[in-house]
Amino acid sequence: MEPVTLEESVLKKLEAIGWRRVVIPAGRYPHLKSDHMCLDYSAWPLYTRASLPDEDAYKVCEAIHAREKEIYWEDSYTGIGQLGEETEATPMDVPLHPGAAKWYREHGFKV
Numbered sequence: 001m002e003p004v005t006l007e008e009s010v011l012k013k014l015e016a017i018g019w020r021r022v023v024i025p026a027g028r029y030p031h032l033k034s035d036h037m038c039l040d041y042s043a044w045p046l047y048t049r050a051s052l053p054d055e056d057a058y059k060v061c062e063a064i065h066a067r068e069k070e071i072y073w074e075d076s077y078t079g080i081g082q083l084g085e086e087t088e089a090t091p092m093d094v095p096l097h098p099g100a101a102k103w104y105r106e107h108g109f110k111v
Contacts, residue, residue, distance in 0.1 A: 003036050014039060018093050048097055057099030065107070 003024075006014075011021050020040040026032055048057060096104070096111060104111040 003032070003038065005036070006038065011037065011039075020093060047094065050097070052097060052099070054097070054099030054102065057097040058103045061100050061103035 015021060021037060022040040024032060024036045024038060026034045026036075046060070048060075101111045
C-alpha cells in the first residue's frame with residue numbers, strides 16, 4: 001500500500017488557508033518505505049463553522065468526553081484535555097470555538 005502524495009502546488013494552496021504539512025518518517029508504519037509529505041491532521045477531532053451555536057459546540061465536547069474510552073487514540077493520548085491545548089502533538093491552527101472553550105474551562109482544563 002502506498003500513501004497518496006499531494007503535488008507541491010496543492011500543498012502550497014492548502015498551507016495558504018491554514019493547513020500544516022508534515023513528514024511521516026520512513027518506518028513509522030510497517031509498509032512506509034520512504035519519508036512521506038502530507039497534511040497534519042493531529043490537531044482536530046473535528047472542525048466547525050464559527051456560527052455553530054455555543055451550546056452545540058459545548059454538547060459535542062461533552063459527547064466526546066462521555067465516549068472517549070470508546071475512541072481509538074494514539075499511544076501518546078493523555079486525555080481530552082490535550083485536545084484543547086496548543087502543543088506539538090495538537091497544534092491549534094484555528095481557535096477553539098467559544099462553546100468548546102467554555103467546556104474546557106468548566107472542566108478544569110487550560111485553554
